[in-house]
Amino acid sequence: MKKKQVEVLPALTGTFATQVKELAADASDLSKSYADLTKRMLKFAHRFHELWEEARRLDGNKDNGQHAAHFHQILGSVVNTQNRSIWSRWNTIGKYTKQLVPHAVALPPQRDALYELALATKEGKRVGTWIENKKLTSESSFREVVALCKKKTRATTKPGTSKNCAAVTLYFKDYDHAAKALQEIVTKAEVISIDSHEAFRQAIKGLLGPTYAQVADRLQ
Structure with missing residues (x-):
């Protein structure tokens, strides 16, 4: 029966150990x-x-x-x-x-x-x-x-509105891009409500200026 050869690994060098210690200190x-x-x-x-x-x-x-x-x-x-x-x-x-x-x-x-x-x-x-x-x-x-x-998505219905409203979910790179893309849409009379993040509301507010007050109640 052949004897199984045991692999001998190189010993840890002092220089390498010192370098690792220095790197840990940097970290x-x-x-x-x-x-x-x-x-x-x-x-x-x-x-x-x-x-x-x-x-x-x-x-x-x-x-x-x-x-x-x-x-x-x-x-x-x-x-x-x-x-x-x-x-x-x-x-x-x-x-x-x-x-x-x-x-x-x-x-x-x-x-x-x-x-x-x-x-x-x-x-x-x-x-x-x-x-x-x-x-x-x-x-x-x-x-x-x-x-x-991120907040959990939840269904919200404004008082006096139909529960059968059409709902669409869109995903954007960030809230600034979302605000720029939807700037005109949020002012449309057909838009009943927008379930939005605070960052989106702030971005829209910055874009609309004084006009924001007219649509603020739509953004939840």
Whole structure:
């Protein structure tokens, strides 16, 4: 009977072990930098919300006042956009910063992801539970966060409307694209109601401006 040959693997080299240890240290530093960036973003959003509310108060709650104009002028180049939807996202994040800060270490340092989590907080969803169940981490992608925060579809019927209304479901790349595509449709008299996400409502509001007030009650 032939003896079974035992394969002898090369011994672990000290140099390789040292390199792996250094890489692990880099990974640890990277995780800390994620947490630091998230905290800085939340701090910025909180100040953004506070100063925007102060500007509106000083301007008598008018959007075209001097304080609001100065706010947009100075911060426009820093935020790198005058898009109302983007400004609204920072404002929404800032509004719920106090609830999000305790979880900062486990939140992804992405503006749009933090916005979705702010909306989830507004809706009473338990972000802390997602973290405890390992469903949300600082490494979570934007798509993963959206899937986690997405509301369950439920049938809604406005008072005084027929239960036999035609319903159509559409999927878009994001809420900004959805708002641009449906901008004219939402103002049509034939549209009875729209079961929508807060992000979609904010995007539509930014596009329609004063006209939004005429259709606001259709968006649920």
